[in-house]
Amino acid sequence: MIEIESRELADIPVLHAYPVGQKDTPLPCVIFYHGFTSSSLVYSYFAVALAQAGLRVIMPDAPDHGSRFSSDEARAVKSILANLATKYAGIHYFTCGNSRRKLAA
DSSP states (O other): EEEEEEEEETTEEEEEEEEOOTTTTTEEEOOOOOOTOOOOOTHHHHHHHHHHHHEEEEEOTTTTTTGOSSSSSHHHHHHHHHHHHTTTOOOOOOOOOEEETEOOO
């Protein structure tokens, strides 16, 4: 059995999942960050499976995604682009993943 809660860490909304009764117990932790145009709720089934395996799972919502969504599209796009420019400045490689059956890099 697991527990899952919505909370804020450093003013960022997250889903927090953990084995029942182990909220304050030190556990191995997975930080699961969703993809573009998604949210932590879309992938909450991963939180369930990982917490059932004995892990703590933290799933933040990206800026202008999920519970951090803003209906101001121009501001949202500007914020996302600024976030990407800051996040990846000076990085010369990226992790590779799979999104909707297409390879992304």
